[in-house]
Structure formats: C-alpha cells, structure tokens
Amino acid sequence: xxxxxxxxxxxxxxxxxxxxxxxxxxxxxxxxxxxxxxxxxxxxxxxxxxxxxxxxxxxxxxxxxxxxxxxxxxxxxxxxxxxxxxxxxxxxxxxxxxxxxxxxxxxxxxxxxxxxxxxxxxxxxxxxxxxxxxxxx
Amino acid sequence: xxxxxxxxxxxxxxxxxxxxxxxxxxxxxxxxxxxxxxxxxxxxxxxxxxxxxxxxxxxxxxxxxxxxxxxxxxxxxxxxxxxxxxxxxxxxxxxxxxxxxxxxxxxxxxxxxxxxxxxxxxxxxxxxxxxxxxxxx
DNA sequence: CACTAAACGCAATTGAGTTGCGTTTATAAT
DNA sequence: ATTATAAACGCAACTCAATTGCGTTTAGTG
Numbered sequence: 001x002x003x004x005x006x007x008x009x010x011x012x013x014x015x016x017x018x019x020x021x022x023x024x025x026x027x028x029x030x031x032x033x034x035x036x037x038x039x040x041x042x043x044x045x046x047x048x049x050x051x052x053x054x055x056x057x058x059x060x061x062x063x064x065x066x067x068x069x070x071x072x073x074x075x076x077x078x079x080x081x082x083x084x085x086x087x088x089x090x091x092x093x094x095x096x097x098x099x100x101x102x103x104x105x106x107x108x109x110x111x112x113x114x115x116x117x118x119x120x121x122x123x124x125x126x127x128x129x130x131x132x133x134x135x136x137x
Numbered sequence: 138x139x140x141x142x143x144x145x146x147x148x149x150x151x152x153x154x155x156x157x158x159x160x161x162x163x164x165x166x167x168x169x170x171x172x173x174x175x176x177x178x179x180x181x182x183x184x185x186x187x188x189x190x191x192x193x194x195x196x197x198x199x200x201x202x203x204x205x206x207x208x209x210x211x212x213x214x215x216x217x218x219x220x221x222x223x224x225x226x227x228x229x230x231x232x233x234x235x236x237x238x239x240x241x242x243x244x245x246x247x248x249x250x251x252x253x254x255x256x257x258x259x260x261x262x263x264x265x266x267x268x269x270x271x272x273x274x
Numbered sequence: 275c276a277c278t279a280a281a282c283g284c285a286a287t288t289g290a291g292t293t294g295c296g297t298t299t300a301t302a303a304t
Numbered sequence: 305a306t307t308a309t310a311a312a313c314g315c316a317a318c319t320c321a322a323t324t325g326c327g328t329t330t331a332g333t334g
Contacts, residue, residue: 016330018280018281052323053282060281123267124268127265153299186313190314
C-alpha cells in the first residue's frame with residue numbers, strides 16, 4: 001500500500017502518521033490474514049514498533065474500525081486489516097487445527113440474522129469455521 | 138440432575154465418579170449457560186473443587202464432548218454442559234456487551250455450510266452474536 | 275520555532291491458565 | 305473384605321499474552 005493512502009487512512013481515523021504505524025498497516029495489508037503481535041513483530045523486524053506500541057496501535061485501529069480482532073481458541077489475539085469501517089466482522093474466519101493459521105473468508109458473506117423477536121439486539125456477528133485448510137488437508 | 142444420571146454420564150466418558158465432579162456437572166446443568174472457572178468456584182463454594190481441579194475436570198469433559206468451551210472476547214474461557222457428544226458446537230452463542238453474560242441460543246440451529254469445494258475441510262463451526270440481551274436492551 | 279497531545283520504549287505488573295509433585299480416593303482385581 | 309493402581313486432587317510455583325506506569329520522543333498545528 002502506498003504511503004499516501006496510509007496517511008489518508010490514519011488521518012481519517014484521527015490518528016497521527018508515524019513510520020511505525022505506517023509499517024504496521026502496510027504489513028497487515030500485505031499479509032491479509034489475522035496475525036498475532038508476535039507474528040507482526042517478527043514480520044516488521046528492526047524497522048517495527050515495540051511490543052507495547054504494537055498493542056496500543058492495534059487498539060486504536062480497532063476503535064477506528066480499521067482492523068478486526070479475533071480469538072481463535074488459544075487465548076491469543078489476532079489482528080487483520082479490514083477497511084469495512086465497522087467494529088464487527090464482515091466475513092467468517094477459518095482456523096486450521098493442523099497449522100494453526102487463520103484466514104479471512106472474504107468471499108463468504110455472513111447471513112442476515114434477526115433474533116430481535118426474542119428481545120435480543122444483535123450488533124455484531126462472528127463466525128468461525130475450524131478444520132483443515134487446503135494446505136493441510 | 139440426579140446422581141444416577143451423572144454416574145452414567147461419567148462412566149460412559151471413561152471417567153471416575155467423584156463428589157467434586159458430580160457437583161460440577163450438576164452446577165453446569167442447572168445454570169445452563171457458559172461459565173468461567175471463577176463463576177464455577179463461586180457457585181460451588183466450599184463443596185467444590187480446587188481451581189486446578191476444575192480446569193482439569195473441564196478439560197476431560199471437553200475431550201469427552203460433555204461440555205463445550207468458548208472464548209467470548211475477553212480471553213477468559215467459559216464452559217457449558219452440552220450433551221451433544223461432539224466437540225464442536227451445536228448452536229450459536231449470544232454475548233451481551235452490557236452485562237457480559239453469555240447464553241446458549243439452543244433454539245437456533247447452525248446453518249449447514251460446505252466450503253470443501255475450495256479445499257477447506259470444515260469440522261466445527263462457532264457462531265457468536267454480540268449485542269444486548271433482553272435484560273439490558 | 276515553540277507547544278501540546280499523541281506516540282513511543284522500557285520495566286514492572288496482571289491474571290487466566292498450566293505444570294510439578296506428593297497425597298488421596300475411586301474402582302476393579304484378588 | 306483387602307489390596308493394587310490409575311485417576312483425581314490440592315498446593316505452590318510457574319508461564320506468558322496482554323496491560324499499566326511513567327518518563328521521553330515525535331508529529332503536527334498555531
């Protein structure tokens with residue numbers, strides 16, 4: 001992703017442009033699957049942010065709806081860039097029980113569900129599929 | 138749930154019957170919503186198991202398909218009794234953003250999804266709805 | 275150029291869950 | 305009924321992802 005676009009994204013979210021955050025967004029964009037803080041740190045290497053700063057940046061991105069965050073069963077958060085602008089998820093996720101990788105199933109849309117008739121107000125929806133990914137099956 | 142039934146459940150799962158595990162199963166059955174270890178400990182009070190023993194019992198129940206385990210967004214596991222016998226979930230869960238409570242939406246069935254055409258083998262499915270429960274809306 | 279709020283890094287802390295290990299108990303064989 | 309043994313248990317110590325405190329740096333506006 002080009003720098004100009006990243007500047008625009010950060011500015012629109014009311015956040016400052018810094019080299020570290022730009023690298024973070026670019027990396028998430030390139031990888032296009034949910035990543036842990038550890039994976040991000042490894043991917044950014046020396047050019048990247050401190051562990052704490054990564055969490056803080058991701059938190060503000062989450063608030064702004066720039067990324068989504070998932071828990072895939074191991075109590076480790078994974079973050080993926082998602083331009084959808086809402087804090088909810090717009091597609092299901094696939095979790096491979098063999099390699100542990102998580103993917104965004106962007107081609108699948110979430111079903112429209114209304115359970116308001118029973119008094120529930122549904123604001124967000126998360127759908128996870130677990131099994132074997134194409135590489136492991 | 139009567140003692141005889143609990144004995145049968147544990148025996149069928151290849152587990153020993155102990156007062157602690159019986160109390161644990163009975164409590165999960167009565168409460169019929171996903172509970173944290175802390176909630177279980179509070180619920181069982183003096184008559185219950187040690188924290189470690191609760192986790193170990195729940196782990197073996199999970200293996201046996203007696204309970205299911207969910208992560209509802211706060212990195213804290215919740216366990217619910219579920220006689221369905223499979224390790225996957227058979228219904229969606231609702232997470233209230235106001236009171237934090239989690240409920241099993243046993244009346245809603247999960248949609249049948251097949252993504253095998255793209256090389257994915259789907260073994261389990263988890264669906265979470267987030268929003269406001271009837272008490273909070 | 276100066277000022278201020280946001281961003282950053284380091285060290286220390288939190289807390290859910292786990293591990294090690296010695297003791298107790300359920301259950302099946304004798 | 306007694307014994308053997310594998311499972312279940314409790315305590316203390318540990319792990320590790322994530323958070324907090326706090327002082328420093330930097331972006332971006334006036």
